[in-house]
Amino acid sequence: MSTQTTERPDVNTDERTDDDTPKVFHYVRKSKVAESAVMGTHVVALCGVVFAVTKSPKPDSPVCADCKKVYDGLAPGGS
Numbered sequence: 001m002s003t004q005t006t007e008r009p010d011v012n013t014d015e016r017t018d019d020d021t022p023k024v025f026h027y028v029r030k031s032k033v034a035e036s037a038v039m040g041t042h043v044v045a046l047c048g049v050v051f052a053v054t055k056s057p058k059p060d061s062p063v064c065a066d067c068k069k070v071y072d073g074l075a076p077g078g079s
Contacts, residue, residue: 025063
């Protein structure tokens with residue numbers, strides 16, 4: 001019998017600026033965004049950060065580098 005250990009990346013919980021705007025925006029499942037925004041449930045970003053959706057990104061908003069890296073590695077049209 002063997003045990004497998006999965007390492008979690010360090011999670012920075014200070015991801016907001018002084019005016020409550022996120023420093024970066026994360027990639028999450030599209031189907032979970034509306035539910036999180038309305039019900040306040042938490043979503044899990046591709047990079048592993050867990051949060052409730054409170055803001056919508058504007059064009060040219062900064063994107064989490066780890067989320068972008070994972071997203072770029074996904075197969076096209078993935079589910």
